[in-house]
Amino acid sequence: MEKILPSTLNMEDFIAACQRPLRKSIRVNTLKISIDDFLLRAADKxxxxxxxxxCDEGFWIEADESVVPLGNTAEHMGGLFYIQEASSMMPVSALFQADDSYTSVLDMAAAPGSKTTQIAARMDNQGVLVANEFSSSRVKVLHANIERCGVRNAALSNYDGRVFGGWLPEQFEAVLIDAPCSGEGTVRKDADAMKNWSKESVISIAETQKDLIESAFHALKPGGVMVYSTCTLSREENQEVCHHLKAKFGELVEFESLKSLFPQAENALTEEGFLHIFPQVYDCEGFFVARIRKLGSAPAPEVKKRLGKFPFVKASNKVQQEIANQLKQTLDVSLPNDCSVWLRDNDVWLFPSALEPMLSEFKFSRMGIKIAEAHKKGYRWQHQVATALSNGSEKNCVVLSIDEAREWFMGRDVRPSDQSGQGEVLVKFGNDVIGLGKWVGNRVKNGLPRELVRDKNLF
Structure with a gap:
């Protein structure tokens, strides 16, 4: 560490910063609430x-968590904010600088979903966001966070990120590769982060990172932008990985300076224009961020594809219109224009239209959102219709009291006082849509997915 510290920093400050607890930070989910409205909520609490x-949506937060942890507040469970370390918001901010907008983005190492949901919000749920996670056990957590935050333009995959360059060459306008790393920057959050550290493991991880950055570069369209980031500090896993890409692809690689990303960015700027952030500089985790542009086409690795039969069929215009009409009639919810309906047996799915060119090229584990199951009398609507398609102004809603909302988030049916109805209904707490239920007499049957149920210590 002492060798790689810039001359403007010293080892004493580095060690002191590593020993301080990390400040808690959150990111407002603008798919669900505006920043101004969230600030009013925060002031009330x-x-x-x-x-x-x-990060315009990011805030360090001080809150009394002695009674209710932030993760168990109604605002968090309703997807209005994400508990995210401040420095981890920087890669997405670097990807979406100024007026940058993209219709196809790859998040190559996506779980648990902090950056994926941040990208989806910056895309305003438009276009397609491919969220890949190599660890199959972490894909469940990724999906639960996408579901909670109302993301509908994502397609999930479960592969080693090294496959993308060959399987989906030049498909994406932007790629984020928040690479697996030795985690040297995370010691403030996890005192054991350095327990198994060795120089050999750093060099071994760097070889994997070089493979991943090459794959990401091939997956990028000419003219596209890639952000490479890690939560580690060693030059081997950071600058040297970026220089490896430059050495391999030469003039096709341009490093774009992050000097103007935010005031005082120059305090962590390297000579290449990367951000190499030591924990004492901004009082956050250690982090590295590089923004790279692809200036031309490069021949991609050749692969042999065996995809198997695609299990979905695109709905005819007539069927899609019938589904749209029933959804509007039942729940007063409209289907978005930039999505299309696909069918698999009795299941009805909504895929982002921008995903369609990739469907014949790649196998995804989950695409878009499941909106319904077909049965004899029509359609049984699913939870994500409420979280990802409704806006809270729909007529067919039932508003819960705080006690009823607690019961709801614990997965129980509720009996709103002096109310009854028929069929499916959007469930709200205050102005926030928190799920989808079904009237059975004067009881609303709970439709909350199991992975979103909490069992204690609620708001």
Whole structure:
């Protein structure tokens, strides 16, 4: 560490910063609520917020968690915010600088979903976001976070990121590769982060990172932008990985400076224009961020594809219109224009239209959102219709009291006082849609997916 510290920093400050607890930070999910409206909510709850300079939606937060942890607040469970380390918001901010907008983005190492949901919000649920995670056990957590945050433009996959360059060459306008790393920057959050550290493992991980960055580069369209980031500090896993890409692809690789990403960015700027962030500089985790542009086409690795039969069939215009009409009639929810309906047996799915060119080229584990199951009398609507398609102004809603909302989030049926109805209904707490239920007399049957149920210590 002492060898790689810039001359402007010293080892004493580095060690002192590593020993301080990490400040808690959150990111407002603008798919669900505006920043201004969230600030009003926070003031009501006596949450003290301090803006994160590199992310308009990001705030350091001081809140009394002695009774209710932030993760068990109604606002968190309703997807209005994400508990995310401040420095981890920087890669997505670097990808979406100024007026950058993209219709196809790859998040190559996506779980648990903090950056994936941040990208989806920056895309405003438009286009397609491919979220890949190599660890199959972590894909469940990724999906639960996408579901909670109302993301509908994502397609999930479960592969080693090294496959993308050959399987989906030049498909994406932007790629984020938040690479697996030795985690040297995370010691403030996890005192054991350095327990198994060795120089050999750093060099071994760097070889994997070089493979991943090459794959990401091949998957990028000419003219596209890639952000490479890690939560580690060693040059081997950071600058040297980027220089490896430059050495391999030469003039096709351009390093774009992050000097103007936010005020004081120059305090962590390297000579190449990367951000190499030591924990004492901004009082956050250690982090590395590089923004790279692809200036031309490069021949991709050749692969032999065996995809098997695609199990979905695109709905005819007539069927799609019938589904749209029934959804509007039943729940007062409209289907978005940039999606199409696909069918698999009795299941009805909504895929982002921008995904369609990739369907014949790649096998995804989950695409878009499941909106219904067909049965004899029509359609049985699913939870994500509420979280990803409704906006809270629909007429067919039932509003719960705080006690009823607690019961709802614990997976129980509720009996709203002096109310009854028929069929499916959007469930709200205050102005927030929190799920989909079904009237059975004066009881609303709970439709919350199992992975979103909490069992204690609620708001």
């Amino acid at each position: 006596n949450w003290q917020l301090e803006p994160v300079p590199w």
